[in-house]
Amino acid sequence: DAGITQSPRHKVTETGTPVTLRCHQTENHRYMYWYRQDPGHGLRLIHYSYGVKDTDKGEVSDGYSVSRSKTEDFLLTLESATSSQTSVYFCAISAGQGGTGELFFGEGSRLTVL
Amino acid sequence: AQTVTQSQPEMSVQEAETVTLSCTYDTSESDYYLFWYKQPPSRQMILVIRQEAYKQQNATENRFSVNFQKAAKSFSLKISDSQLGDAAMYFCAYPTIGNEKLTFGTGTRLTIIP
Numbered sequence: 001d002a003g004i005t006q007s008p009r010h011k012v013t014e015t016g017t018p019v020t021l022r023c024h025q026t027e028n029h030r031y032m033y034w035y036r037q038d039p040g041h042g043l044r045l046i047h048y049s050y051g052v053k054d055t056d057k058g059e060v061s062d063g064y065s066v067s068r069s070k071t072e073d074f075l076l077t078l079e080s081a082t083s084s085q086t087s088v089y090f091c092a093i094s095a096g097q098g099g100t101g102e103l104f105f106g107e108g109s110r111l112t113v114l
Numbered sequence: 115a116q117t118v119t120q121s122q123p124e125m126s127v128q129e130a131e132t133v134t135l136s137c138t139y140d141t142s143e144s145d146y147y148l149f150w151y152k153q154p155p156s157r158q159m160i161l162v163i164r165q166e167a168y169k170q171q172n173a174t175e176n177r178f179s180v181n182f183q184k185a186a187k188s189f190s191l192k193i194s195d196s197q198l199g200d201a202a203m204y205f206c207a208y209p210t211i212g213n214e215k216l217t218f219g220t221g222t223r224l225t226i227i228p
Binding site for chain 2: 041044048101108
């Protein structure tokens with residue numbers, strides 16, 4: 001199994017509070033991704049990173065920011081959580097097309113915003 | 115805009131029978147991979163099968179095979195001899211710009227009838 005750890009795995013918070021989700025990898029893969037999963041929408045890309053300090057937006061990036069100060073860590077921050085951000089968040093990693101192109105996923109973090 | 119389509123939100127199949135899940139996509143890349151992922155109730159995303167677009171031969175992994183039609187941009191998954199453990203959400207995924215981002219379909223929930 002790919003070494004990907006997400007924390008926290010479950011979190012309940014209130015509207016307007018900041019939230020940070022952490023993704024940690026031990027594979028030294030270049031690419032890291034944050035997706036959210038919602039019924040009827042599948043997985044949608046929030047942000048991704050192609051190297052330390054190199055990040056870019058995905059299709060649903062509004063209300064989210066990310067940081068990657070080390071190869072192994074990719075943080076997703078909700079500056080002021082809203083109920084629409086209640087979701088399951090998945091981190092994924094990839095070696096890129098230099099590898100197989102496959103994404104390896106963490107176990108997901110369920111966030112509930114009340 | 116995402117243009118991957120899984121037109122079957124739900125499907126069911128009798129145990130030991132064969133079922134085909136459909137997926138169509140749009141990409142401007144000429145050389146890419148396509149993926150089917152499985153998400154059982156545990157929520158863990160598991161790679162089922164990968165197809166390399168430049169290979170004409172359809173990929174096969176045990177009971178799982180694909181029908182890849184590059185010109186039609188169609189990538190269906192066939193599951194033979196369905197088993198109870200095949201019950202899951204199935205997502206197809208294809209690469210977008212630069213081949214480094216995967217876009218996922220909305221998923222098909224597969225139920226196995228004993």
